[in-house]
Amino acid sequence: xxxxxxxxxxxxxxxxxxxxxxxxxxxxxxxxxxxxxxxxxxxxxxxxxxxxxxxxxxxxxxxxxxxxxxxxxxxxxxxxxxxxxxxxxxxxxxxxxxxxxxxxxxxxxxxxxxxxxxxxxxxxxxxxxxxxxxxxxxxxxxxxxxxxxxxxxxxxxxxxxxxxxxxxxxxxxxxxxxxxxxxxxxxxxxxxxx
Numbered sequence: 001x002x003x004x005x006x007x008x009x010x011x012x013x014x015x016x017x018x019x020x021x022x023x024x025x026x027x028x029x030x031x032x033x034x035x036x037x038x039x040x041x042x043x044x045x046x047x048x049x050x051x052x053x054x055x056x057x058x059x060x061x062x063x064x065x066x067x068x069x070x071x072x073x074x075x076x077x078x079x080x081x082x083x084x085x086x087x088x089x090x091x092x093x094x095x096x097x098x099x100x101x102x103x104x105x106x107x108x109x110x111x112x113x114x115x116x117x118x119x120x121x122x123x124x125x126x127x128x129x130x131x132x133x134x135x136x137x138x139x140x141x142x143x144x145x146x147x148x149x150x151x152x153x154x155x156x157x158x159x160x161x162x163x164x165x166x167x168x169x170x171x172x173x174x175x176x177x178x179x180x181x182x183x184x185x186x187x188x189x190x191x192x193x194x
Contacts, residue, residue: 010048013038018059022102026056026112056109057119063105064127070094071134080141081148084161085194087135088185091165095172095181103173107166132158148192161188 003011016038020029031052035042049055074090075083095103102108106127114121132155139154148154168184188194 006048009040009044013040013045013048013055014059014062017055018063018105019102021056021059022105022108026052026109053117053119056113057123060106060109060120060123060127064123064130067106067127068130068134071131079147080138080145081192081194083138084135084142084192085189088165088188091169092178092181092185095169096178100172100176100178104166104169107170128162131162134158135161142192164188 013034017029017034020033020037024033031042031045034055035045038045045055049058071087071090074093075086077083077086106124109120110124114124135158136154139148139152139157142148143150143152143154164184164187165181168181171180171184172178
């Protein structure tokens, strides 16, 4: 697919903003920081995004698409519980590649912006909802075939897994070590008997 010059510029702005906002935070990242990092002119940035909020909202939407596509593409196994294990491995691989710097952009922005701007809250809710739904489908399949305790609610368990992973990602970021996220995933695997 050939991108237009404008699409390339927009993508460069989004990538630069994502890196900065994920490591510095929304409040501590200025439009000038994004202009400097992306190498675009201020007019080009404002041609694509009317404000810093609009830029960040577009960034979250783009990150959401990439995150969900990445998770879905990581599923290679046949059985429901093994599919969940594929997802766990994918999360760890992604954060290893980032050297545990930045953490989860969705968690970071949720902590910083969802009480300030409901537009941020809506997108972040959707990211976590779709992630939970993906897991819940596999958990329901595992329950239906007898691989998971029938008393466990798949959606509640999926929410628990996402919340645990988000906590593990945050602790890995704080400690610059995979130990916390690996321990979290080990506990999820034990609980699910993977």
